[in-house]
Amino acid sequence: MGGFELTLDTLRDLAEGAAVLGTGGGGDPYVGRLLVEQQLRAGRAVRIIGVDELPDDALVLPCALMGAPTVFHEKLPGAAGIVTALRTLEDRLGRRAAATMPIECGGFNSMIPLVLGAETGLPVVDADGMGRAFPELQMETFAVMGVPGSPMSIASDHGDAGIIDAVDNRRMEMLARAVTVQMGGSAYICDYPMDAREVRRTAVPGTLTLAARIGATLRQARDDHRDPFAALTAMLADTIYSHGVVLFRGKVADIERRTVAGFARGRVRLTAMDDPGDQMEIVFQNEHLVARRNGQPAAIVPDLICTLNSETGAPVTTEALTYGQRLTVYAISTPRIMRSPEALACFGPAGFGLDDPYVPVEQLVGGP
Amino acid sequence: MGGFELTLDTLRDLAEGAAVLGTGGGGDPYVGRLLVEQQLRAGRAVRIIGVDELPDDALVLPCALMGAPTVFHEKLPGAAGIVTALRTLEDRLGRRAAATMPIECGGFNSMIPLVLGAETGLPVVDADGMGRAFPELQMETFAVMGVPGSPMSIASDHGDAGIIDAVDNRRMEMLARAVTVQMGGSAYICDYPMDAREVRRTAVPGTLTLAARIGATLRQARDDHRDPFAALTAMLADTIYSHGVVLFRGKVADIERRTVAGFARGRVRLTAMDDPGDQMEIVFQNEHLVARRNGQPAAIVPDLICTLNSETGAPVTTEALTYGQRLTVYAISTPRIMRSPEALACFGPAGFGLDDPYVPVEQLVGGP
Numbered sequence: 001m002g003g004f005e006l007t008l009d010t011l012r013d014l015a016e017g018a019a020v021l022g023t024g025g026g027g028d029p030y031v032g033r034l035l036v037e038q039q040l041r042a043g044r045a046v047r048i049i050g051v052d053e054l055p056d057d058a059l060v061l062p063c064a065l066m067g068a069p070t071v072f073h074e075k076l077p078g079a080a081g082i083v084t085a086l087r088t089l090e091d092r093l094g095r096r097a098a099a100t101m102p103i104e105c106g107g108f109n110s111m112i113p114l115v116l117g118a119e120t121g122l123p124v125v126d127a128d129g130m131g132r133a134f135p136e137l138q139m140e141t142f143a144v145m146g147v148p149g150s151p152m153s154i155a156s157d158h159g160d161a162g163i164i165d166a167v168d169n170r171r172m173e174m175l176a177r178a179v180t181v182q183m184g185g186s187a188y189i190c191d192y193p194m195d196a197r198e199v200r201r202t203a204v205p206g207t208l209t210l211a212a213r214i215g216a217t218l219r220q221a222r223d224d225h226r227d228p229f230a231a232l233t234a235m236l237a238d239t240i241y242s243h244g245v246v247l248f249r250g251k252v253a254d255i256e257r258r259t260v261a262g263f264a265r266g267r268v269r270l271t272a273m274d275d276p277g278d279q280m281e282i283v284f285q286n287e288h289l290v291a292r293r294n295g296q297p298a299a300i301v302p303d304l305i306c307t308l309n310s311e312t313g314a315p316v317t318t319e320a321l322t323y324g325q326r327l328t329v330y331a332i333s334t335p336r337i338m339r340s341p342e343a344l345a346c347f348g349p350a351g352f353g354l355d356d357p358y359v360p361v362e363q364l365v366g367g368p
Numbered sequence: 369m370g371g372f373e374l375t376l377d378t379l380r381d382l383a384e385g386a387a388v389l390g391t392g393g394g395g396d397p398y399v400g401r402l403l404v405e406q407q408l409r410a411g412r413a414v415r416i417i418g419v420d421e422l423p424d425d426a427l428v429l430p431c432a433l434m435g436a437p438t439v440f441h442e443k444l445p446g447a448a449g450i451v452t453a454l455r456t457l458e459d460r461l462g463r464r465a466a467a468t469m470p471i472e473c474g475g476f477n478s479m480i481p482l483v484l485g486a487e488t489g490l491p492v493v494d495a496d497g498m499g500r501a502f503p504e505l506q507m508e509t510f511a512v513m514g515v516p517g518s519p520m521s522i523a524s525d526h527g528d529a530g531i532i533d534a535v536d537n538r539r540m541e542m543l544a545r546a547v548t549v550q551m552g553g554s555a556y557i558c559d560y561p562m563d564a565r566e567v568r569r570t571a572v573p574g575t576l577t578l579a580a581r582i583g584a585t586l587r588q589a590r591d592d593h594r595d596p597f598a599a600l601t602a603m604l605a606d607t608i609y610s611h612g613v614v615l616f617r618g619k620v621a622d623i624e625r626r627t628v629a630g631f632a633r634g635r636v637r638l639t640a641m642d643d644p645g646d647q648m649e650i651v652f653q654n655e656h657l658v659a660r661r662n663g664q665p666a667a668i669v670p671d672l673i674c675t676l677n678s679e680t681g682a683p684v685t686t687e688a689l690t691y692g693q694r695l696t697v698y699a700i701s702t703p704r705i706m707r708s709p710e711a712l713a714c715f716g717p718a719g720f721g722l723d724d725p726y727v728p729v730e731q732l733v734g735g736p
Contacts, residue, residue: 088533092460160539163531165456171528178546 003049003123006114011036013215018110019315020214021207023304025264025287026107026133027065028317035079036111039118046114048208049099049123054196058098060125061089061193063116064109066137066154066176067186068264081157081188082116088161089153089190101125101199103140103191105207106133106287107317112188124208129192130347131204131241131338132304135263135286137176138169139347141337142192145202152176152191156183204337210239218313228313229330236332243333243362247291247298248280249273249310252325257318268307268321270329280329282307284318289352291329299331300354302338302347303361306330331361371417371491374482379404381583386478387683388582389575391672393632393655394475394501395433396685403447404479407486414482416576417467417491422564426466428493429457429561431484432477434505434522434544435554436632449525450484453556456529457521461561469493469567471508471559473575474501474655475685480556492576497560498715499572499609499706500672503631503654505544506537507715509705510560513570520544520559524551572705578607586681596681597698604700611701611730615659615666616648617641617678620693625686636675636689638697648697650675652686657720659697667699668722670706670715671729674698699729 006014015033019026036046054060063082090096100113100120105128117124129140137149149169154176155161162179166172172191180187194202213235221231229246236244250270257266265285272278280298282291288305291298299305307316310326337343339360345351348358374382383401387394404414422428431450458464468481468488473496485492497508505517517537522544523529530547534540540559548555562570585603589596597614604612618638625634633653640646648666650659656673659666667673675684678694705711707728713719716726 092531158539159535160543161533162543163460165529167527171526174550175528175530175547178550179543182542182546 003047003053003126006036006040006046006048008037008040010212011040011114013219014110014208014212015215016218016315017211017214018106019317020218020306020308021105021211021304022107022133022315022317023287024282024284024307024316024318025135026104026109029108029111032108032111032115036114036118039079039115044118046117047123048126051125051127051196051199051203051205054099054125056195056197058196059093059095059193060099060101060196060199061086061097061190062101062103062129063113063188063190064103065112065186066180066189078157079115079119081155082112083119084155084159084161085153085188085190086116086120088155088163089151089193092151092153092163093193097122098196099123099125101203102128102208104128104130104133105204105211106130109133110208110211125199125203126208127199127203127205128207129203131207131334132302133287134347137173137191139351140169140192141204141343142194142202143169144340144343144346147192147194147198147202149191151193152189154179154183155188204335206240210241222312229308229328232313232330240335241304241332245331245361245365246328247305247331247365248293248329250280250327252321252323252327253279255321255323264318266318268318270327273326282329285352286318290349290354290356291331297356297359298365299361300349300356300358301352302334302343304332304334306332331365333361371415371421371494374404374408374414374416376405376408378580379408379482381587382478382576382580383583384586384683385579385582386473386475387685388586388674388676389473389478389579389672390475390501390683390685391655392650392652392675392684392686393503394472394477397476397479400476400479400483404482404486407447407483412486414485415491416494419493419495419564419567419571419573422467422493424563424565426564427461427463427561428467428469428564428567429454429465429558430469430471430497431481431556431558432471433480433554434548434557446525447483447487449523449556450480451487452523452527452529453521453558454484454488456523456531457519457558457561460519460521460531465490466564467491467493469571470496470576472496472498472501473572473579474498477501478576478579493567493571494576495567495571495573496575497571499575499702500670501655502715505541505559507719508537508560509572509711510562510570511537512708512711512714515560515562515566515570517559519561520557522547522551523556572703574608578609590680597676597696600681600698608703609672609700613699613729613733614696615673615699615733616661616697618648618695620689620691620695621647623689623691632686634686636686638695641694650697653720654686656686658717658722658724659699665724665727666733667729668717668724668726669720670702670711672700672702674700699733701729
């Protein structure tokens with residue numbers, strides 16, 4: 001079998017890059033990274049493979065931790081629940097998985113399949129269904145291209161497990177969300193069971209290695225005292241996330257945050273360093289949804305809006321936003337697979353109740 | 369196969385008797401009765417059998433409608449969901465059921481297994497796990513005697529289905545309750561999968577025929593212009609619910625009702641017809657929990673406290689209580705299987721957070 005074995009160095013890069021792809025949400029991968037490090041130090045291996053390395057009919061079971069990212073920090077996730085989720089779905093399907101993969105490559109959920117891979121020996125497919133982070137289970141390229149999320153499994157670290165077989169992916173999200181709350185605010189899931197042929201058709205490819213490359217680029221720029229944003233833009237140019245662009249540099253003037261129906265909703269306002277009249281406002285629901293410069297959209301979901309430390313390029317999540325912080329707002333174009341009319345209806349502006357039409361970030365602000 | 373086939377007349381008696389066993393809660397069986405009538409008029413048959421008629425290893429899957437009784441009236445239940453619940457649990461177990469049975473013989477849930485029996489041809493075992501109505505899934509003689517409720521299935525009328533495999537029956541209740549809310553406030557369930565040997569060991573026997581006999585007794589007393597309460601007491605004497613006793617006759621002076629965490633909680637106060645200083649107060653949580661006469665307990669859960677129309681003996685649920693209503697409070701002793709220390713810990717006064725010790729009703733007020 002091809003692919004590559006995860007090292008501690010690559011893991012660190014991957015975690016930082018995944019936080020960039022988390023676009024302010026997705027949960028900080030730090031705790032997840034520690035879980036994977038623990039596995040690697042215990043002598044277990046994680047193999048990351050391209051989806052082309054699997055035969056057409058190989059069963060792939062994507063996995064994630066569901067729930068409010070704030071809970072992950074208070075309730076340290078273990079490895080037992082994720083294995084329970086896998087076995088529960090395997091039992092339901094009457095088949096064993098040939099591989100796992102991330103449902104969501106952005107943020108914390110980039111790490112969960114690595115833990116599962118280490119625990120079970122299953123390879124982890126280098127692809128995902130969001131190409132970033134999104135707050136709900138139906139916001140998946142899998143769903144957009146007709147793969148049912150059901151049957152899905154859901155499990156706690158305490159031995160509770162369940163199967164949800166919903167009539168559509170939105171109902172699945174609602175049912176799984178209610179169970180997650182009862183399981184203490186977070187729960188492990190395996191959903192969108194697919195064969196490798198379907199993964200090739202519907203997944204965003206190469207997103208784990210993309211995250212690792214983003215992390216490595218930021219690390220090297222720091223080590224070499226180079227501009228991390230210019231380095232990032234140069235690196236992205238040869239990927240399917242081809243346009244990386246600095247939208248704004250400023251400091252945090254105002255933050256509004258509230259938790260509504262299990263989501264972190266709010267907005268942050270930045271003012272330019274040299275001109276307080278030049279402002280950018282970002283609206284978020286877990287993840288950043290739209291960035292407006294002096295009232296005009298500069299980038300909008302599903303394009304990625306990242307809030308990065310202006311010195312180091314290190315990603316800053318919405319929980320970590322503080323008054324006076326110097327941030328660079330950096331946008332990344334999403335790949336074509338995430339911009340179809342069906343994809344935009346699901347996780348574009350309309351999917352989040354925004355009135356703004358979707359305009360690709362490279363048209364709004366020009367390319368690099 | 370033995371047992372008897374359900375007729376329209378027996379069905380009507382059974383529904384009225386089940387409402388008596390509902391002790392003020394359990395949901396009015398009226399709508400459920402119409403569902404069964406529809407099945408019988410369409411030419412389908414329902415066979416009720418004794419548990420002794422099944423071989424030891426026959427699989428029995430108890431079923432019910434879960435949720436707030438108030439919802440059942442607004443959202444007419446269909447037959448599709450209950451068949452989905454059965455098939456979902458059969459698929460999980462990899463075995464077909466030989467019979468179904470009520471989880472709860474009191475109130476609305478006496479009718480659901482009859483609908484399932486008519487739809488599938490499965491016989492319905494004449495026994496249940498509550499011997500009356502209780503508000504939560506762990507309040508079962510099955511649970512008290514060590515039968516796990518999991519795996520359980522849960523389904524809506526819209527095609528959504530799920531399996532819950534909880535570490536204990538209380539966790540199962542919490543998870544299923546959350547799913548029920550998301551399914552619109554009511555959901556079909558099959559739980560406590562058992563073989564017939566276990567049903568014989570753990571169920572309250574004969575409760576469907578008991579309900580039918582209670583209904584027939586009240587109907588005949590009305591037809592013959594005899595006292596329905598004396599007739600009921602005479603009829604119960606030769607059953608395992610041996611003590612039936614009138615606790616109080618009065619009119620409703622005061623009702624307090626609120627919906628708390630999905631339960632109908634409250635109290636009703638009655639004053640004696642001839643002496644306003646002589647009062648009885650009943651505290652309920654869906655079902656009546658304790659009746660106090662002038663401050664002294666007269667009957668307490670799990671003994672049955674029934675509010676019946678003073679003229680006709682017809683059962684009155686807590687939703688139907690109105691000021692000035694003339695009611696007879698009638699208590700029925702529970703069978704021995706429901707009075708063990710383990711049973712009382714689960715669904716005795718302590719199970720409902722009451723400080724009163726359990727004293728059998730026949731000791732509190734004397735026998736008939």
